[in-house]
Structures are given as structure tokens and as C-alpha cells.
Amino acid sequence: MKRKWWKEGVVYQIYPRSFYDSNGDGIGDLKGIFEKLDYLKELGVDIIWLNPIYKSPNADNGYDISDYYDIMDEFGTMEDFDKLLDEAHKRGIKIIMDLVVNHTSDEHIWFIESRKSKDNPYRDFYIWRKGKGNNPPNNWTSAFSGSAWQYDETTDEYYLHLFAVKQPDLNWDNENVRKEVYKMMKWWLDKGIDGFRMDVINFISKVEGLPYDYEAEEKGGQPGFKYYANGPKVHEYLQEMNREVLSKYDIMTVGETPGVTPEVGRLYVDYDRNELNMIFQFELMDIDSGKNKWDVKPWKLTDFKRIMYKWYQGLKEKGWNSVYLNNHDQPRMVSRFGDDKEFRVESAKLLATFVHTWQGTPYIYQGEEIGMTNVRFDSIDDYRDIETLNWYNEMIQKGHDPKELLEAIYKKGRDNARTPMQWDDSENAGFTTGKPWIKVNQNYKEINVKKALEDKNSVFYYYKKLIELRRQYPVIVYGDINLLFEDDEKIFAYTRHFEGQNLLVLMNFSKDQVEISLSRELLEKDMKLLISNYDVGELREKIFFKPYEARVYLF
Ligand code: TEU
Numbered sequence: 167m168k169r170k171w172w173k174e175g176v177v178y179q180i181y182p183r184s185f186y187d188s189n190g191d192g193i194g195d196l197k198g199i200f201e202k203l204d205y206l207k208e209l210g211v212d213i214i215w216l217n218p219i220y221k222s223p224n225a226d227n228g229y230d231i232s233d234y235y236d237i238m239d240e241f242g243t244m245e246d247f248d249k250l251l252d253e254a255h256k257r258g259i260k261i262i263m264d265l266v267v268n269h270t271s272d273e274h275i276w277f278i279e280s281r282k283s284k285d286n287p288y289r290d291f292y293i294w295r296k297g298k299g300n301n302p303p304n305n306w307t308s309a310f311s312g313s314a315w316q317y318d319e320t321t322d323e324y325y326l327h328l329f330a331v332k333q334p335d336l337n338w339d340n341e342n343v344r345k346e347v348y349k350m351m352k353w354w355l356d357k358g359i360d361g362f363r364m365d366v367i368n369f370i371s372k373v374e375g376l377p378y379d380y381e382a383e384e385k386g387g388q389p390g391f392k393y394y395a396n397g398p399k400v401h402e403y404l405q406e407m408n409r410e411v412l413s414k415y416d417i418m419t420v421g422e423t424p425g426v427t428p429e430v431g432r433l434y435v436d437y438d439r440n441e442l443n444m445i446f447q448f449e450l451m452d453i454d455s456g457k458n459k460w461d462v463k464p465w466k467l468t469d470f471k472r473i474m475y476k477w478y479q480g481l482k483e484k485g486w487n488s489v490y491l492n493n494h495d496q497p498r499m500v501s502r503f504g505d506d507k508e509f510r511v512e513s514a515k516l517l518a519t520f521v522h523t524w525q526g527t528p529y530i531y532q533g534e535e536i537g538m539t540n541v542r543f544d545s546i547d548d549y550r551d552i553e554t555l556n557w558y559n560e561m562i563q564k565g566h567d568p569k570e571l572l573e574a575i576y577k578k579g580r581d582n583a584r585t586p587m588q589w590d591d592s593e594n595a596g597f598t599t600g601k602p603w604i605k606v607n608q609n610y611k612e613i614n615v616k617k618a619l620e621d622k623n624s625v626f627y628y629y630k631k632l633i634e635l636r637r638q639y640p641v642i643v644y645g646d647i648n649l650l651f652e653d654d655e656k657i658f659a660y661t662r663h664f665e666g667q668n669l670l671v672l673m674n675f676s677k678d679q680v681e682i683s684l685s686r687e688l689l690e691k692d693m694k695l696l697i698s699n700y701d702v703g704e705l706r707e708k709i710f711f712k713p714y715e716a717r718v719y720l721f
């Protein structure tokens with residue numbers, strides 16, 4: 167097992183728009199992040215992942231880039247960025263950026279040129295096709311509702327956009343596109359950034375001919391997904407990107423790859439294939455999805471364990487895993503996988519115990535370290551996310567009940583993760599002195615950083631301790647996993663083993679009290695309690711775990 171800084175480090179994901187507003191315009195910014203670096207240093211994180219900060223009209227909050235070489239106005243200037251990077255490095259914190267190159271904004275100069283005429287030099291930077299009569303070229307749908315094709319009058323053709331209309335897909339089969347992307351990546355890497363998170367990077371190669379998807383149309387689902395996810399040349403392009411760019415720097419890369427299994431995922435992270443260091447898999451994030459994310463069904467712990475163990479086994483010795491339970495696209499983990507009411511603190515600590523003692527690089531999404539929860543806005547007018555609003559409007563058009571739609575948004579809407587970071591109990595949770603771009607979660611008086619820092623038993627200090635343990639005991643990073651109680655629907659337990667160090671992790675993923683009986687063999691070991699979210703006694707053959715109780719022992 168090769169030791170790497172990106173295997174040992176803990177990543178903290180910042181959604182800048184909602185992190186901290188330094189100039190009172192209600193929008194988080196780079197200066198705001200700079201002012202909070204010491205908070206992140208106190209938490210002990212090693213790497214910051216910044217969601218997109220490039221120039222953007224913000225149709226999809228920065229995932230629609232109009233200039234890769236400049237900072238979006240709302241977030242500040244390139245000088246602000248240079249200072250942030252320098253100050254982070256001074257604190258021993260690395261920064262990775264969000265690489266969004268499956269698509270650009272429709273306000274990017276390349277697209278402005280491309281749409282001018284069919285013989286414009288930039289025409290083939292994007293994917294243009296003639297319609298079928300008055301219909302789009304095929305039945306592919308956008309992730310943000312509606313067709314994945316937009317008709318453009320000027321040249322009487324359609325362009326492909328797997329996401330918003332304002333996010334035209336780049337044509338990666340055009341080597342000039344690839345050259346421009348690699349040039350831009352090197353420009354940022356030469357500034358000293360420490361790597362990239364790569365947005366839907368497994369969508370960049372589409373099947374030749376962009377086939378009509380009859381199967382998905384009959385079965386329901388997202389027509390086109392099987393023709394653009396994990397496409398025919400995706401590995402060729404990533405190996406080229408690695409040769410041309412990634413291999414020249416000591417950096418980390420994590421690919422966002424919706425719809426991969428461990429077998430497919432391994433092809434992106436296998437050490438011998440020289441593509442990426444790790445990926446974000448979505449199987450766990452789809453655990454409570456029926457026919458789509460809004461069709462919420464209950465999840466089972468045995469499925470949770472099966473998925474995570476399958477990914478551990480699938481990549482073992484060949485590649486590396488990321489471990490995350492939420493991000494800017496997902497609901498808050500304590501609301502989804504824990505209990506955000508009676509046992510919010512205990513279950514937040516329990517979930518963190520899993521993320522930080524499983525094998526793989528742990529990702530902390532801003533606010534989870536203080537147990538921030540989902541939000542419930544009374545009106546759809548308080549929501550901001552294009553995915554949510556497009557879906558809501560599409561469903562209203564189809565006659566669905568607004569109340570039912572809001573219930574689904576409460577469970578799975580992306581704005582759950584995008585309400586402002588809660589710094590203290592002053593107005594707007596100390597996020598801004600202005601009017602926040604999105605309303606603050608009204609539980610901020612209870613849940614905020616100031617309160618957490620004053621409470622030695624807070625979720626914050628539990629995270630801090632987990633991060634410290636990770637540095638202290640290599641078994642936490644590199645240890646093999648041996649699952650215990652596999653078929654139990656409440657207990658999640660395993661041992662870890664590495665170079666003579668051993669870990670025992672015991673977790674009660676339920677709000678019930680459970681009895682755990684341990685083997686004699688385990689009990690004979692000399693156990694040292696490393697961390698627990700309750701005051702616990704010594705290990706005995708039969709122990710009763712309280713709701714959401716977690717314990718980690720070294721032996
Ligand atoms: O998300 C890609 C993606 O798969 C999303 O459609 C996600 O699965 C969905 O939003 C979950 O509800 C990436 C970015 O993380 C997301 O913020 C962007 O909106 C999207 O790509 C387009 O750039």
C-alpha cells in the first residue's frame with residue numbers, strides 16, 4: 167500500500183457562496199474564507215476543496231463558467247485568490263479547485279463564437295445537431311428537467327446540454343477543446359493549487375452518433391445516461407490528461423462519477439492506469455432513491471454496509487476510495503442518515519465516526535462539523551437551486567400537489583446543504599450583515615460555530631479528535647477492514663488491521679438501545695478506548711449501546 171498525502175489528509179469542502187460574507191452583499195466570498203482559515207486550522211483539516219469560483223453568470227451557482235481565468239465578481243478578485251492560497255499554504259492547508267469541463271456557460275466566449283455560424287472556428291467546441299423536424303435530435307433529457315437539447319435560431323440547429331440550458335456540453339472529441347482545457351489546468355497548477363475535483367468527469371465522452379435511447383424511454387429513468395456516462399473514450403482522454411498535465415505535479419485528483427459501480431469505478435482510479443487518484447461514487451447517495459431522487463424510499467443499514475464494503479473490496483490494493491455522506495448536492499447527513507431532532511449531536515458524532523474510521527479519504531462538507539441540518543422553507547419562493555425549481559415547475563405543470571413536492575424538496579433538495587454557514591447566534595447566524603442570498607436555517611441560534619467552540623462536548627471537538635486520531639494511528643488510514651454483525655440492521659461494526667495496529671469500531675445506527683455481544687477472542691485483547699460519543703464503561707461480553715452510540719478502540 168503506497169503512502170500518499172491525499173490518502174492521509176482530511177478534506178473540507180467549502181461552498182463559497184454560503185460560507186462567509188466579508189463585504190455585506192449577502193454572498194459568501196474569498197475574503198470571507200480567508201478570515202476563517204484559523205477556524206479550519208483549529209478543526210485540523212489538511213485540504214480545502216473549493217466549489218467553483220471562476221467567472222460565472224451563476225445559472226447553476228458557478229458550475230456554468232464564462233471565464234476559467236478569472237474569479238466571479240461576487241467572490242472577489244484574483245488577488246484575493248492568490249492571497250487565500252498563500253495564507254492557506256502558510257497554515258499547511260492545501261487547496262484543490264473544482265474543474266468543470268464537461269460544459270461551460272453559454273456566456274463563455276467559445277460558445278458565443280460557436281453559435282454565430284456553422285463555419286465558425288469554435289463551432290465544434292460544442293455538440294450541435296440538426297433536429298428531427300420540429301423535434302430535438304434524440305430523446306435525451308437534462309438532469310435539470312426537460313430535453314437535453316436547446317434549439318438555436320441563428321443556425322437552425324440544437325446544442326446539447328446535459329444540465330441547464332445555460333450549460334452547453336463541450337465536445338471532448340475535438341482535440342482543440344482538450345488542448346484548451348489542459349492549458350487552463352496547467353495555468354492554475356502553476357499558480358500552486360494542489361489538485362482538482364472534477365465535475366461529472368465521466369460524462370465527457372459521448373457514444374458516437376448520440377443514439378436515441380429507446381430502452382430508458384420505455385423503462386423510465388434518464389434517457390441518454392447510458393450513452394454519455396462512462397463513454398467510449400473517457401479513459402483515453404483521462405490518460406491523455408494525466409500524461410499532459412496531472413503527472414507533472416504533486417497533486418490530488420478526485421473525479422465526480424455518477425452511476426459507476428466498483429468494477430467501472432476502478433478503471434478511473436487503478437494505480438496502474440494513471441488516470442485519477444479517487445472518485446465520488448453515488449451508490450450510497452442513491453440508497454434512498456426510488457425511480458429518481460425525489461421518489462424517496464426508506465434505506466436499510468444492511469444496504470449501507472453492503473455498498474460501502476463492496477466499494478472497499480472493489481478498489482482494495484488497486485485504487486483508493488473517497489468517503490463522504492453529504493456535499494453541496496446532497497441533503498445534510500444528520501437529517502438523512504441520523505436523527506436531526508432528539509439525537510442530533512449523538513448521531514452527528516456517530517456518522518462522523520464512520521466517515522473517519524472507514525478506509526478512504528474523508529470529506530467534510532461545511533457545517534457538518536457542527537451538526538447542521540436540512541431546512542424547511544414554507545414557500546418554493548425561498549428556494550434557489552435550479553435543479554429544484556425546474557423540477558418543481560415541471561411537476562406543477564403535470565398537476566402534482568405543491569405540498570407533496572415541497573415534502574420531497576425538504577428531504578432531497580440541494581438547498582438543504584446551501585443555507586448559510588452558521589457562525590454565531592447574531593442576525594443571519596453571523597454569515598452576513600446584509601440580506602443573505604438564501605435564507606438562513608432558523609435553528610442557527612441553537613446550532614452555530616460560536617456555541618460549538620465553547621462546548622467541549624460539541625460535534626466540532628469530536629471531529630477535531632477524529633482528525634487527530636487519524637494522524638496518530640496509521641491503521642485508521644491504511645488498515646484492512648473486517649466487517650462484524652454484517653446482517654444486523656442496527657449495528658455497524660468492524661475491525662481494522664495494519665502493521666500490528668488494530669482498531670475496533672462499534673456503532674449503533676439506530677435510536678433504540680441495542681445489545682452487542684462480543685467474541686471472547688476480542689475481549690481478551692488489551693483494548694484502549696480512543697473516542698466515544700457517550701461516557702462509556704469498559705468492554706464486557708454483553709454491552710448495551712445507547713441510541714446512536716459509537717465507540718472506537720485500539721488494540
Ligand atoms: O453534479 C452532477 C450530478 O450528478 C448532479 O446532477 C447531482 O447528481 C444531482 O444534482 C443530485 O441531486 C455536478 C455538481 O456537483 C452539481 O452541483 C452541478 O449542478 C452539476 O454537476 C452540473 O455542473
Ligand code: CA
Binds near residue numbers: 188192195
Ligand atoms: Ca460578499
